[in-house]
Amino acid sequence: MMVSDIVLAAAIAAALKLVLWIYESARQPTNGQLHAITNAHFSTPFSRLWLLWIRATGEEFTKCLEAHRTLGPIIRIGPNEISINHVDGVRTVYGGNWDKSSMYDKFTYFGFSPLFAIRQGKSHAERKRLFTHVFSKSTIVNSAKLNDLLQSILTARLLPRLRQASDNGDDVEVFSLTREYSMDVVTGYLYGKENGTNWLENHDNAAHHLTAFQQYAERLAFFAITDLHSLVTSFKRLGIDLVPPSVDMAYETISSFLWDITTRTIDSFKNGETEVKGDTGILKDVWQKLGNVTAEEKTRLIASDMGDQLHAGHVATGTMLTYLMWELSRNIDIQTRLRRELASLNDPYSSELLDAVLLETYRMYPAGYGPFPRVASENSTVHGFAIPKGTIASASPFMLGRNAAMFPNPDFWLPGRWVGVDSDKKRQMQRWVWMFMSGPRICIGEHLAVIAMKRFVIEIYSRYETTIIGDPDMTQLETFFSVPAGASLPLKFRRGPLKTNR
């Protein structure tokens, strides 16, 4: 056979595979028991194509929100899939024993699923026990070590960099700055201060890795790895790669970064080596708790979990801080009030306006839009509808946060809506702010992220006034890591008009 014949045969096989895949996606067995639920699109009872299309074009959540606004809190988005946009339905699905869907199988590092990707409740609960104490609210709030870590990262790395930029009149690229800060905090907590990253001071090293994390979770790459998985695999067998090589290279870069930082730290306490300085964060504790596996497996398992925690920890926290600073920089009146309030309080953590600014940012710009699919493990009732076993359901913090009855003018960032409201009303409102999720699969890093964000905002806005430069594209991408489309937020930092003791 000549080379051209082989290429032609591969092209024909690929075309056939594509046609078959479209046919299968377009005509799926319909689930008759879901007929009572309103269809988001006429095709959804028998086809996934509408869902795949809005996902591929990056409009999944605005289109589903539009459909919810006219059709109600439960809509059908595929032959076997529903979308929920009400906290009662969310409580049933995410607070109960619905497992994660097969979408999560695609996320492994070093041959193991990290906590986030474990589908079943029992295996998940076993793994989660390794980390529950480490991330509990009382551990985080009372940890003197974490307090020192934050203090040293802020005073020795972040503030000198901002002072220099402000004195020189230089812009600060805030989307990078916030991710660098967040990675330094998360790795410092997990691996110990001396063994974690110092990206705030090693900008080139940081930029290389930030790009890799960004490319790996890029919207279309995520879509290809999850929804197009079978097509991507079949094409790969024919020698055609639908996923750009940059994604594989990014995965390699992330894996080697994770492996290096994790094994260096583990080796130090395993072999009593002295290369690694200082304490080793929480890793030693996790290592000792892991029984019944070989040392090699333990290392791979821990590195896999670290992959998950480092990725979520730096991108999500960095994204939230970026949107918060963007809004404060274009709402100078609120920024000024916040600065005054922080300066007037002995304990700036107790600032009501600081809380309001954070909650409003979680509501408007949740760092992950989804999808977060779950599978009904038995016949259930969701928001009054009978849902058969095997149905896939999902919800999104973006859609829940745009509830106009709960949040008038839902598309506007208005922190004032959280100020002066009575505690019952505030609790009601908070149920709709679902950025860290709820139930057994709630984000384990929530308290670490919140303390890191509060400390960052207090330190910066007690000292500096920030203003926007140019016209950054802050459109939020509708995907799992919903980062700003322009991936950049340059701000000007000016020493604050108020003098404070901090």
Ligand code: HEM
């Ligand atoms: C603002 C920052 C953060 C946001 C918005 C966020 C959001 C989320 C969300 C929505 C989930 C559920 C994902 C799903 O079910 O598919 C999740 C899970 C998780 N997050 Fe976070 N996260 C943040 C920070 C962190 C940090 C700092 C860490 C750890 C250092 C972390 C570690 C995890 C882990 C391990 C899970 C899986 C939990 C489980 O399945 O039991 N996250 N996070």
